[in-house]
Amino acid sequence: MELQAPPWSAIPYDWYSDPAIYQREQERIFRGHAWNYVALEAEIPNAGDFKQTWVGDRPVVVARAKDGEVSVVENVCAHRGVAFCSQPYGNAKTFQCPYHQWSYDLKGNLLGVPFRKGIKGEGGLPADFDFKDHGLNKLFVARHNGVIFASYDPAMESIEDYLGEILPYFDRMFDGRELRVLGYWRQRIRCNWKLMIENLRDPYHATLLHVFLVQLSLNRADQPSSAILDRDGKHGAFTSRRGGEIDPEATKEIAAASKTLTLQGTQMLEPLHEFPPPHTLVMQTIWPNIILQQNLNALAVRQLVPRGPTEFELHWTNFGYASDDEAMIRRRTMQANLMGPSGLVSIDDSEVIEMAQRGVQRFPELSGVIAMGGLETDSVEYTATEAPLRSMQKYYRSVMGL
């Protein structure tokens, strides 16, 4: 009997560059039924603190009001559309648009309009102009263990229900301990945003593309690993355990394993176990806009900001815990050499997805084949699979109506 391949085992190349698909993604995914990551509480610890960020390609401001509540508002003045906030971060009592000085409180309510009553009785706003109807556009907010999410959908389930089966992995890094932001990286990558998420949901590539990891035995095909998915297949967690000796049987097809490499400086590879065993690496994709990274002691939130169909920015927030001692901060800092825009591992990813974009754009009539691991779309305990890609494709198609 011949099995009929389900539609989600193929990805049309056109979907990585079609402007109509991109617009629909903005409406149905980022402004649809999803909790988008926007900030860590540690970035805005005090009343009045704010941070600019993005939900899809819409600019938003995350702020902490006097009462401690966190609000997320679109960065567009209700009057003429000017982005009222031009600082990436800061502390303010009110937001004021530079154009006509309309001012808002940190929750987005309109507070003041200059010359509202006109000048010497002439002009001004009509008598029935209600400030309540002209505030900033506010998003719904959810907070969990120091992480802030926002949504345009009034019918969202709780963030805990949204994370579902992935919640235990999420809570591994965010267990309620106070976080300490160590620094930011930003990258502009010339490809569709989905290629980045798909790369993290593809356990198949890790031991083939990342020669540095393989040669230092940090990640190999023979290591115990798993790919966990939530019930919809929208989130994924890839786990791996750093192994001992190389198993020649499992690595014989990996050209990169043929020679071994030694480092002159070992500072970047002196990890300390700080999370419950056995995993030494847990990479999560939380739909739709973040990748959570725990590789040894290198911890980061990687936020995706689409910039049109064929470009996106990756905003990395690197962090540790408020309780970290100097040695731990130094360890995280040294291990940062593996990750980021200059990471000895992640360079491979940001480069290869740009190459993929160039490829798919030239052949919009073709489709990619995701057949590793057969047809399954469930959690698995091995790496020679593309099940997490199929599950994402299945979920994506249902949300997009494709």
Next chain:
Amino acid sequence: MIAPPTAELKLELLELYDAYGAALDDELERWPEFFTETALYRIVARENFERNMLWPTMSCEGRGMMLDRVMAIRETSMFAPRQMRHFVSGVRILGETPDGYRTQANFLVGESQVEAESRLFAIGRYMDLVVRDETNGGFRFAEKLCVYDGNVILSSLIYPL
């Protein structure tokens, strides 16, 4: 105000920075030679620098890690081929230390990929500690902090700045 440097010192420093940029562009294997054995090399985005977070995009503690970085670029990293070109200017001495000089310079780095047009890759400044090498009397960097102004790295930062 510190006294203007002698013509000889200024020339020596200009030569150091010019040779450094040329090595990065065309002879990457020579890059670690420009540093002392225990030198600290860091590339940091301006947004981090301004917030007193010296969180590095790339960092090396000592020449060993620089050799590792060169090895990784040559042997293990996968990236589209490209040619970088350094333009270093505004070399200044900010102060004298027991070991050498605190110096600063501007950098502008262009990138040309085979499959794309040339582009301006990075603009920023070097904030360095330059010391005399006891063996040959020449200058080496004991510290090099490269702060890039734009915050957003275009694609990937493969080569050191």
